[in-house]
Amino acid sequence: MKPKVYRDPHRAKILWGGIILAVVVLGFFVWATLYLDSSNKSSGAFTGKIVAMEFTPQPAQEITVGSGGLQSTRIEGEYLLKVQTPDGSRVFNVWVDKSAYDAVKVGDDYFVVPTP
Numbered sequence: 001m002k003p004k005v006y007r008d009p010h011r012a013k014i015l016w017g018g019i020i021l022a023v024v025v026l027g028f029f030v031w032a033t034l035y036l037d038s039s040n041k042s043s044g045a046f047t048g049k050i051v052a053m054e055f056t057p058q059p060a061q062e063i064t065v066g067s068g069g070l071q072s073t074r075i076e077g078e079y080l081l082k083v084q085t086p087d088g089s090r091v092f093n094v095w096v097d098k099s100a101y102d103a104v105k106v107g108d109d110y111f112v113v114p115t116p
Contacts, residue, residue: 046085046112048110050108050109054082057077080096081094
């Protein structure tokens with residue numbers, strides 16, 4: 001006489017439920033990745049012409065309090081580039097550091113990603 005084998009129907013339901021849940025979660029991650037990637041393409045970035053360069057001196061001194069104690073830094077000033085869109089409709093102000101300011105001149109192309 002053969003022993004009777006009782007199959008647990010709940011085990012199959014749990015297995016299929018887990019597989020379906022894993023596919024749904026994986027599909028959500030794929031959708032989120034593709035959605036975020038597509039939103040970066042329409043960020044409004046452009047390459048425009050530098051129409052003006054401005055330097056505003058600052059007689060300020062920056063003091064930082066941290067784990068190393070007080071630290072003082074001398075701020076030279078603000079370096080500003082005015083970049084015009086390719087169609088000439090707008091001019092964006094782009095604040096840069098000294099090395100980027102020294103590397104360009106009026107009339108050069110400059111890549112800009114406007115902030116929202």
